[in-house]
Amino acid sequence: MSPRAARRDLGRRLLGPLSRLTTRGRAVLAAGLTCALCAVVLGQQDLLRVGVLLALVPVITVLVLGRARYRLACARSISPVRVEVGKPAQVVLEIANVSSTRCGMVLAEEQVPYTLGSRPRFVLPGLESGERRAVSYPVRSDVRGRFLVGPLSLTLTDPFGMGEHRRSFTARDQLIVIPKVAALPPVQLPGDWSGSGDSRPRAVSASGEDDVTTREYRQGDDLRRVHWRSTARRGELMVRREEQPWQSRATLLLDRRRAAHRGDGPESSFEWAVSAIASVAVHLASRGYAVRLVDGTEGQESANPWAHIASSGGESTSSAVLDTLSSVAPGGGIELQRAVHAAARAATGGLVVAALGEIDEQDTAMLASLHQAGTNCVALVADTASVINDAALFTQVRERTLAQVEQLRAAGWDVVPARGREPLEQTWRRIGSGRSLGGVRR
Structure with a gap:
């Protein structure tokens, strides 16, 4: 080691403990050094004793704090781990002193994504040996996603508040924020009890x-x-051949092309489509359907089409779909084609429910190919025109959408266009009516 590096290493060792001083500790140390300097200049022995005492107190404090063998444990729980957009979840932290000595005041600081709210901080009084303390805080997100909560960092201070010592944990827990799920009313669906077994x-x-x-x-x-x-x-x-109960199957198709949707944020047509698919998944799974989500993800065509089979009540199936929808994002222009190909492999009989944005003649032709013998198709079409301010463009988009809706109906689909900002429950209730077309009764 070179002499310069050796001097730097020695300086870090000597000044390292001083970095643990708090603002109060630095002030007391500066006051003590000032008193000692003034005592030397003025020749006052009593003032020198006071200055040395003031300077030694923070130095001894940080040395003792640094050599202390504090052992703290932390456990975190999130309830619920899967929460809807806009609804709160509760995070509970349990901090325990597993060392044999008492530790002083503890400042706990949790790392959370800014989407979930401000960074929580807690001040805990001294913990006796073996003592446990639990603190909690709420988190809430207005956007979907998978968020990591943590890690937790603890700052220990001495009784005088002159020194601090930091301890950090590495464990993090995941919070899944799923789309809004509407309670859909029971309607007569085509293709009930057709599928597996x-x-x-x-x-x-x-x-x-x-x-x-x-x-x-x-x-x-x-x-x-x-x-x-x-x-x-x-x-x-x-x-x-294995005897199985005859079970309905439903393939859920999400149109996640960026160009097919309009609007931004929670009010966009894409978020409406995601929420629609999530609501349909929960509704159908509760009715005993085995559901399968296709959204155009690459490689989805070769996946097992019925990887998630509905259990009693359908919790496992709907949870798998909701977890996928929590992080789904708009894609390019080929996603609908991939989704249709994947749905064609999966929908060998049963029900197909699609949440669509704006479609053209080519899209209609692709979707029409899904309507085959034994397969019944339902399309929920987002109202992308409602966010357009230009009157001419509004009319153009509305007329083009209605024309494609008619063509899709002619191909055998039951098409239900959304009407502005109507609740999804009302849109779902119009399935099978065959009379609604973009707010106009026929």
């Missing part, structure tokens, strides 16, 4: 093992069900 049980002893217990492989079947003897005999991949 082998509905025709037959006795093995009556027809033979290969004929009764096997069938052709379908996209999404578990490869562990492959029946190799039947596969070798028939020359095509066969799987074992």
Whole structure:
């Protein structure tokens, strides 16, 4: 080590403890040094004793504080971990002194994203050995997303408030802010109870093992069900037939093209579409549907189309969809094409519900291909024209949207355009009416 580096290292070691001084400690140290200097100049021994005493108190304090072996533990819990936009969640911090000595006053400071609110700070009195203290604070976000809460930093001070010592934790917890979910009313949906399951049980002893217990492989079947003897005999991949309850399936298609939506922030048509898909997912899952979300994410076409099967009540399915929607963002111009391709692979019978923005003739032709035998399609169309201030552009967008709505209806879709700022519940209630078209009764 060079002499200059050695001097720098020595300086850091000597001055390092002084960096723990608080403003009060620095003031007392400066007062003591000033008194000592004045005592030397004036030749006053009593004043010198006072100055030395004042200077030694903060120095000894930070030395003792730095050598103390404080051990603090922290546990954090967020309730609920999944919360809707605009609703609060509660964060609870439990701080424990697991050392054998008492620690002084503790300043706790939590790191949170600015979206969740201001940075919380707490002052805790001294903690006895083994003592635990719990503090809580609320967080709230007006935008969707996944936010990391933490880490927590603790600052310990001495009883005189002259020195401080910082301890930091690394643990962080995630808060998921999901879109607004509307309580949709029950309506008669097309395609109920069409989807998965082998509905025709037959006795093995009556027809033979290969004929009764096997069938052709379908996209999404578990490869562990492959029946190799039947596969070798028939020359095509066969799987074992398993008796399952006949379950409805619904494919939820989100149009997340940036060019297809208008407006900014929570009032934009894109956020309306996201909230619509979230509400439909919760509604259908509660009715026993197995739901699948397609939004044009790359690689989604090859994914297992029924990776999330509804449980009793559908909590697991809806939670998976809501978690995905919490971080979905507008994309480019190819996302709708990808979503339609993924939906075509997944929607082999059952229900397709699409939340769309502005569509053109090419988009209508792609969507029309989803309406096949055994597949029923419903489209919720966002009102993108309501945010336009220019009258001529407003009329142009409205007429173009209504024309594409008519074409999509002619292709067999049940299309329900949103009417301005009407609640989503009212839009959903018009499914199957076949009379509503952009606020005009036909």
